[in-house]
Amino acid sequence: MNNPFRPDKTDLEILRLLEQDGRMPHKVIAQHVHKSITPIHSRLAKLQNEGYIRRFTALLNPRKIGRGLTAYTQVILKVHSQESLENFMKQAEKINEVMECYHLTGAFDFLLRITIRDMDAYNELLLKKLSNLPEVAQMQTSFVISEAKYNTAYFYSRSDE
Amino acid sequence: MNNPFRPDKTDLEILRLLEQDGRMPHKVIAQHVHKSITPIHSRLAKLQNEGYIRRFTALLNPRKIGRGLTAYTQVILKVHSQESLENFMKQAEKINEVMECYHLTGAFDFLLRITIRDMDAYNELLLKKLSNLPEVAQMQTSFVISEAKYNTAYFYSRSDE
DNA sequence: TCTGAAAATGAGGCGGC
């Protein structure tokens, strides 16, 4: 009954390998962890059921698909009521160019990661959408000059180019 | 010879589907785009060769694997020479907890995304590694209270929970 | 470039240890 699942070393190694290559065959994983395919299969099912793996995905190259400009925008709200916070988050989520939105401690309230084609497109986004968000008191935007590191793998530090 | 590859609508749809599910079978993709399996296979090979797909990966749940705390740290350097910038980037890349590092326009120089177990672990990281980076003049850190949106898919806005 | 089909490889299920 009360048997909380805790991944062992083999489970963590499976996660590490799948972070490196989400399509690695079970056979290859099995060789790495010195087991047969069957336990890989059952462990993987368990890891997914327990929510260790959010999803499998293909990471694309934003430059190639017209999203070459990345902006980080700091937002300060006028009012910090629950309603105001929730409204802002709801609006931000709906904007496709906003890839990430975090509520933060510190000098400002929210940090947005925005990816978009170019500065002209950003200008349009700013005029048509961002500047119309009613909860916002101040916004300050910085643009990414270069990406020194971008890594989604917790168990394996790898800088994708 | 000079025949630059430009993805057509079918290619973009394949990318969109693989962003949603990096393990979607070619057969299922084929049904979505009303083609047979063979062209899916060859188009996918081309998209990978041309660098449209960076890689396939499993996105993990950071809370489950002891990386429940996320920090965004703004860094200002003392000196802005090429050497100083490059040294800082090299050092930042080497720190496993630094998942992303960007050189930015604006009021500060770099933005770091740091994921780590908890505040005690952050304290240790700060004392042992971050505060020893010689190029740094100022650092200001904000911690993530909540993640309103986290999306890696450019063609399909989806907020992962 | 596509369709259709064959060959090779991988995934998922079952009994036994």
Add this chain to the structure above:
DNA sequence: GCCGCCTCATTTTCAGA
């Protein structure tokens, strides 16, 4: 909880239009 075998699904290659 693991192994080996079996069956089914998927991937990859190939002939032809």
